[in-house]
Amino acid sequence: MEAKLIKGRILKGIGGFYYIQGEDGDVYECKAKGRFRKEGIKPAPGDKVIFTPPVQTQGGSIDEILPRKNSLPRPMIANIDLLMIVASAGKPEADLSLIDKLLLYAAYNHVPAAIVLNKIDTVEDAGTIPQEYSKCGAQILQISAKTGQGLDQLKELLRGKFTCLAGQSAVGKSTLLNAVAPSLGLETGGLSKKTDRGRHTTRHSELLELPGLDAVVADTPGFSILECMDIEPEQLREYYPEFAAVTGECRFDSCVHDREPQCAVKKSVAEGIIPEARYTRYLKLLQELIERREKRYV
Ligand SMILES: Nc1nc2c(ncn2[C@@H]2O[C@H](COP(=O)(O)OP(=O)(O)OP(=O)(O)O)[C@@H](O)[C@H]2O)c(=O)[nH]1
Ligand SMILES: [Mg+2]
Ligand SMILES: [Zn+2]
Structure with a gap:
């Protein structure tokens, strides 16, 4: 049987293998061709590729990486439609310098940004974020993953897009994803009683599909932003x-x-x-x- 080429998107890479969702909806395991390494290109989650699916004893291979519209270096992901910066209206107290750096990171890498102010149920008013960022170019949503306030808006924001989530630990990134797609069942954490800070519950990054929204998100752990710009x-x-x-x-x-x-x-x-x-x-x-x-x- 002759192998045929198909188009797809890389969902994740583990130990030299890439898991690619083909246009037919199935997921295939492939290796990158040696020439990519020679050219100094490493395939990344989010990459649109042309690949040869595995047949019988013959392993699959990535044959071509289509041009990227943008990419983020840490974690390395490609073709992002939106960087969603999540902050908490209550605890942990929002780190506004971090929001500034994430906005900078998005602009530097040519990725549109939005600010999602979560845990709005825990405070009487939304605080200073809506006013301070009113002219920063990012849309601002006020949301509660707990009560469901603003969740429909969040779904519309995510629909059809490949979104990357970022923000302090324990602001509710994983909880928000569970709220829009309960089948994900992501692990969520609490705040340390002593420090009122998060515990970095999410420690790795992969692309997650949001059923019904034609959307994909990457829930990203923290990293040192300035160092990668x-x-x-x-x-x-x-x-x-x-x-x-x-x-x-x-x-x-x-x-x-x-x-x-x-x-x-x-x-x-x-x-x-x-x-x-x-x-x-x-x-x-x-x-x-x-x-x-x-x-x-x-
Ligand atoms: N009251 C309230 N609590 C929330 C809300 N969203 C999340 N939480 C709680 O906040 C805590 C942290 O949530 P996570 O979803 O684990 O936070 P995270 O941003 O994924 O944290 P890391 O994975 O550590 O980066 C959990 O105890 C959640 O139940 C909300 O809208 N309102
Ligand atoms: Mg998390
Ligand atoms: Zn001046």
């Missing part, structure tokens, strides 16, 4: 859509909106147009990038 301090400003309205209005074209005179961004902050706290964290992140560069060049 090559951003110079002068470039940071380009990743803040809040600054776009006044771009070009600063006295100096090279203005990084820090200590320069006649800065239009600082003026907008003073006028309350750009949220002050988000700008203050921008300055901190800018400083972090400057220090990183100084260390790199000594």
Whole structure:
């Protein structure tokens, strides 16, 4: 029997084997051809591929990786439609610097982002996130995985997309996925009584299908975000859509909106147009990038 080529998407890779969902819906085990390694390409979950399915004693192989529209390095996944940043309205207290870094990570890697504010059932008002991020370019949803509030909106957000989830431990990423697709039965954890922080219940990443939504999600464990981006301090400003309205209005074209005179961004902050706290964290992140560069060049 002659092997035929089919198109599919890689769901996961384990020990040199890739599990590919073909256009026919079945999942096939394949190895990557040697030439990929020679070319320095490693197939990743999310990759669209042309492959030869296994037949009898002949193992399957990935023959071609179709061009990627984008990819995220940690964990390595390709062709992401959305980075869903999950935060908690209650406990654990939201780490806004982390949200900033994840927004930066998404923009840097050409992936659209959304912010999902979960556990809205545990607080009387949603806090500062909706206002602080109102102009950051990401849609913001207020949700409770527990009561079901906002879940229909979340389903619409996920429908038809390949979404990657990120956020602090114990904000409810796995619980939200279980709420939209109970058959997943993902393990969820609690907060440590001592520290009010999460326990990193989810420790690995694979693509999960959401039945009925034609959607796939990757529930990703934590990682060090800044380390996997090559951003110079002068470039940071380009990743803040809040600054776009006044771009070009600063006295100096090279203005990084820090200590320069006649800065239009600082003026907008003073006028309350750009949220002050988000700008203050921008300055901190800018400083972090400057220090990183100084260390790199000594
Ligand atoms: N009250 C309330 N509790 C929630 C909600 N969503 C999740 N939780 C609880 O928060 C805890 C942590 O949830 P997980 O889903 O394990 O959190 P996670 O983000 O997957 O955490 P890691 O896997 O450690 O990264 C669990 O005890 C959940 O029951 C919610 O909307 N409201
Ligand atoms: Mg989890
Ligand atoms: Zn400026």
